[in-house]
Amino acid sequence: LNGKTYSGVVTGISAGSGSAFALIPTQNATGNWIKIVQRVPVRIDFNQESLNKNGVLPIGTTLTVKVNTNKNVDIPNQFIEQKSELYKIDENALHSLIEKIINSNSF
Numbered sequence: 798l799n800g801k802t803y804s805g806v807v808t809g810i811s812a813g814s815g816s817a818f819a820l821i822p823t824q825n826a827t828g829n830w831i832k833i834v835q836r837v838p839v840r841i842d843f844n845q846e847s848l849n850k851n852g853v854l855p856i857g858t859t860l861t862v863k864v865n866t867n868k869n870v871d872i873p874n875q876f877i878e879q880k881s882e883l884y885k886i887d888e889n890a891l892h893s894l895i896e897k898i899i900n901s902n903s904f
Contacts, residue, residue, distance in 0.1 A: 801851040807864060809840030 841862070843854075854860075 803843050803847045803851055803854070803860075805841045805843035805847065807839055808842045811838040 839862070
């Protein structure tokens with residue numbers, strides 16, 4: 798971004814490109830492939846010192862990314878595992894709601 802260089806660690810890679818999960822396939826009825834740029838969503842956690850030096854990236858920023866795949870690089874674990882409560886279900890409330898729906902729809 799404007800000649801700035803950020804460094805970080807790849808912490809997530811999608812299972813496939815957008816076309817793998819698209820409603821419209823990337824080939825037409827004749828079997829010819831339609832050329833579509835393949836973008837694979839990748840999560841990169843930037844080093845804090847890199848963000849302090851260059852500033853926070855705005856949402857939707859386009860970057861040219863180089864990924865070092867050398868397994869011999871020693872990267873310190875500086876990131877905290879993040880957990881989501883998005884799919885946590887309160888089973889008692891769920892059973893209560895089901896019971897309420899059944900009772901209100903029975904004769």
